[in-house]
Amino acid sequence: MLVARSAIKEDKILEISKLRKVQSLFYSRLDHQICKYLLPMSKEWKTSGLFGVVSARYLNQLSNFDVINIHWIGHGLISLNQLAKVKKKVIWTLHDEWVIGGITHYGERFEINKSTLRTKILRFLLTYTEQKRLQLFNNLNLQLVPVSSDIKNKLLVKYPHLEARIKVIPNALDTSVFYPLAQIKADLPTVLFLGGTSDPRKGWDLLRESCFHARLKYKLLLVGSSLQEKIGNVQISGISRITSIYLLQQTISNAIVLVVPSRAEALPQVATEAISCGTPVVAFGVGGLTDIIKENVTGKIVKPFDTKEFAHAIDKVLMQGKSFYSDKCRLFAIKTFSFESVALQYQNLL
Numbered sequence: 383m384l385v386a387r388s389a390i391k392e393d394k395i396l397e398i399s400k401l402r403k404v405q406s407l408f409y410s411r412l413d414h415q416i417c418k419y420l421l422p423m424s425k426e427w428k429t430s431g432l433f434g435v436v437s438a439r440y441l442n443q444l445s446n447f448d449v450i451n452i453h454w455i456g457h458g459l460i461s462l463n464q465l466a467k468v469k470k471k472v473i474w475t476l477h478d479e480w481v482i483g484g485i486t487h488y489g490e491r492f493e494i495n496k497s498t499l500r501t502k503i504l505r506f507l508l509t510y511t512e513q514k515r516l517q518l519f520n521n522l523n524l525q526l527v528p529v530s531s532d533i534k535n536k537l538l539v540k541y542p543h544l545e546a547r548i549k550v551i552p553n554a555l556d557t558s559v560f561y562p563l564a565q566i567k568a569d570l571p572t573v574l575f576l577g578g579t580s581d582p583r584k585g586w587d588l589l590r591e592s593c594f595h596a597r598l599k600y601k602l603l604l605v606g607s608s609l610q611e612k613i614g615n616v617q618i619s620g621i622s623r624i625t626s627i628y629l630l631q632q633t634i635s636n637a638i639v640l641v642v643p644s645r646a647e648a649l650p651q652v653a654t655e656a657i658s659c660g661t662p663v664v665a666f667g668v669g670g671l672t673d674i675i676k677e678n679v680t681g682k683i684v685k686p687f688d689t690k691e692f693a694h695a696i697d698k699v700l701m702q703g704k705s706f707y708s709d710k711c712r713l714f715a716i717k718t719f720s721f722e723s724v725a726l727q728y729q730n731l732l
Contacts, residue, residue, distance in 0.1 A: 578606025
């Protein structure tokens with residue numbers, strides 16, 4: 383692996399030089415400030431793709447690399463311009479919608495019609511980076527690997543000529559770590575939400591609204607907030623954080639259902655972790671959630687963003703009972719997201 387910074391020392395991990403680390407840090411902060419200036423109201427993760435300390439020439443000369451697998455070009459690691467010049471086989475695993483066009487990572491729409499300096503710069507940047515994307519996409523050595531069929535479909539709308547070089551492969555999950563544990567008995571069934579309350583994309587406001595429509599009594603365990611509140615039949619109990627993988631595994635296993643009311647997602651790991659622990663998921667039908675949730679197999683998909691139907695879907699899963707889903711969830715997770723399954727798909731791609 384070639385990385386900017388590594389927390390461990392291993393022969394198979396290469397770090398960039400100290401000078402390039404400093405340059406990368408500078409580029410990262412510069413990139414952040416440029417994106418913040420161009421889209422000051424956006425709360426999404428943003429990247430310009432303009433800056434990078436790793437050159438195509440350096441990658442082309444590395445004799446011990448036959449294939450370059452990129453999971454993200456990073457803030458200041460490699461630029462779109464340099465990536466387009468790499469002559470070796472490049473497999474780019476796409477974890478969000480950034481490459482489809484723009485600065486934001488989840489396809490946020492923004493106004494660029496006004497004739498201001500900010501919008502002129504933004505328009506120029508979007509035009510320039512689109513040219514670099516097209517240059518990159520015309521490289522026959524490039525293979526795109528979106529983690530969900532939703533990202534693939536959005537790619538093909540804009541770049542239909544790429545169909546032969548797009549292969550959906552999900553993020554891998556360690557199913558030997560996330561497996562069902564015995565449930566701890568509780569007075570009320572537990573519905574789990576791991577998205578916190580601060581990020582609008584995670585949909586806490588939508589989930590809270592759905593609580594008013596709940597017909598059954600249950601405890602909503604809210605991770606990422608200290609909120610304590612009762613809405614109708616729903617007792618909301620917040621905890622600030624989960625401190626270990628084992629505690630996360632136990633918390634997911636104790637829940638009857640995990641909820642993902644997000645407005646946008648690529649392939650949320652929390653949902654794959656849940657089904658691997660035998661816990662069904664209720665979510666809006668956005669992004670890669672439709673790849674994870676199969677009706678009455680691993681949970682229920684709700685039309686975005688119908689909060690009343692979301693509440694009723696939770697009620698239905700609680701009435702069906704967790705045992706209706708547990709074995710099917712676990713089997714689907716192993717078949718679809720296990721290390722062995724995902725590794726085989728990458729091997730076939732090579």
